[in-house]
Amino acid sequence: GESVGLHLPTLSVQEGDNSIINCAYSNSASDYFIWYKQESGKGPQFIIDIRSNMDKRQGQRVTVLLNKTVKHLSLQIAATQPGDSAVYFCAENHGANNLFFGTGTRLTVIP
């Protein structure tokens, strides 16, 4: 399944399918991006990050893609599991000591 982030804040996928969560950022000066996972009643938890000199970075079951031309970021989760159900935020950093969050996407995994 795939979301368009700002325009589709919820995404439902079947367990075992791949998920794609999208994020559009606004500041062309942003040079560092993080995806956070936030479960209900908890603080955001780091998933993966990427710097602006890269266009792809892979972690365990997750991949982040960065397209600076269109200011777009995506998070791909392979073989989505029920424990992946949460709200996912992209966050951007420009300049020192700041981190601004985009609109989240709620991912629901259907067993």
Next chain:
Amino acid sequence: DAMVIQNPRYQVTQFGKPVTLSCSQTLNHNVMYWYQQKSSQAPKLLFHYYDKDFNNEADTPDNFQSRRPNTSFCFLDIRSPGLGDAAMYLCATSRPGQGTEAFFGQGTRLTVV
């Protein structure tokens, strides 16, 4: 484990009664942030400290203040809470500079009655 700890997890305060939320860290990070997160919304940066230097976001209301007495502790003071200030308040820390991950506490959920 090194971590960011927020107390209390839940806070109920009366309309107009000053309230203080606290955050401590064992990561020895120079930078500490306070975010406000309303239901189904993204965390919104209120301000941050780089060591003792306080940096307020332009749209943060004057009703919100902060104190950082030492590296480990940071406080969020809401001088006169209104119903619209009910939210989750998140504290985070990071190393200084560009391109560094922020580590978050579990948040304090504030209810205003």
